[in-house]
Amino acid sequence: MPKQKTHSGAKKRFKVTGTGLVKYQKTNKRHRLTQKDHKRKRIARNMGVASSANSATLKELLPYK
Secondary structure, eight states: OOOOOOOHHHHHHEEEOTTSOEEEEOSSOSSOOTTSOHHHHHHHHSEEEOOHHHHHHHHHHSOOO
16 A cells, blocks of 8 residues: 555644644634734634544544654
8 A cells, every 4th residue: 555645735734743632723813803803813813723523534634653
């Protein structure tokens, strides 16, 4: 079996931490920021962590050891 290629879209959006969690940047922080609530922008500033249900699928798409 040849090695599976890394998914190009996934490698731009997700990172696997040293402990095996999959983190990603939250949405709604790109444009039209003046009309968005301060709380919404503050929450979007932080990285999100993928749920355990999705992290196994994401790790198949990423080069994870």
